[in-house]
Amino acid sequence: MRYKAKKRPSEISGSPRTKPAEVRLDELMSAAEKLFLSQGVEATTVNEIVESANVAKGTFYHYFSSKNEILEALAKRYTERFLESVQKAIDGCSPDDWEERLRVWIHANIETYVKTYRTHDIVYTAHHHHDRANQAKSAILDQLLEIIEGGRLAGIWAPNQPRIVALLIYSGVHGATDDIIASKTTDCTSFARNVSDACLHMLPRITAPKK
Template identity: 55%
Template sequence: MTTSMPSPSPRTKPAEVRLDELMNAAETLFLENGFDATTIAHITRAANVAKGTFYHYFASKNDILAALTARYTQQYVDQLETAVNACAEHDWPTRLRVWIETSVLTYAQSFRTHDMVYGGHHHHERDNAEKNAILTQLEHILQQGAQDKAWYCPNPAIVALLLYSGVHGATDALIAEPEQDHQRYARELADTCLRLLPLP
């Protein structure tokens, strides 16, 4: 009786694995040493790949930073969406509360990466896809809640902007005082935001 030998592992990693390794190496180095002090050679050495592999995926160091920005935002939006979708479908006050609390806790936990990927953004760059993706999510909750008469909100787009900016700024204040109870702070902030939305 003959037994078949297991096929050898592929010597070349799948493209998506190689890409993740490059991005993870770059993120770690940017956080540890700063963007300017990190070179492409540092990144390829940490990812254990040749420079040619880097240029297969990215044209420059700025290019990989842009990819890290997109990845961070997508992960952020996905966390918010997963948390909100776990709520009852038409319970808009709870869905808004969960969106705010998850936003606070996610940002407070990942602020170093946030600051790294958004470090080059300036106030004059007010219209960007990353912020718009989060605003769209929040605006949808406000709009649907208004339609179901959970609150009075004739202009969900403006209220979304106010809540987004307020929650972001309030979380910056939390980050500056890390000894605070993050869970309690997030709940109290959500309470405050919900009180700003009048009943219809």
């Protein structure tokens, strides 16, 4: 991919560069995302993207060779923002309360997905979802696995196969959220609580020995 910012003169003749390259790139991607959401990827042209972003067409091709490349960049940005949103929620928890951290991870995943599923559906094609080397899935799964391992090391629960449990929770949360999106449910709180309860059953708690 060729969407990393590079220093270069302004492509608009006589127009001084007033924004950092990273800002211009982000605005270009945001313009594409907005158009993709409103009229679809296939119906959107590069000309419409650059017009909406108020940049020269050469600016687009400086960063991207095609709409497919900007979709890949949008997918990466979507994952980064998704992870940041979930991590911010987790960081508000007590560092040693692993059950709370898991519940918050689940709630934040559900809430963020419900809010952003339209962008999710655009940037992640059917092929991407069945890609067994899906980097976005791996990043979110690692975030979950860190919580499960933390609880295991703290003696809270004792899963025999932490990664398998993480995979089941990840897939279950994603699938359950698809269900409430389809039913147009807007209040995620009670739903997330129920999903959390179900997921915690997959993590057998360590019982203190009787005295």
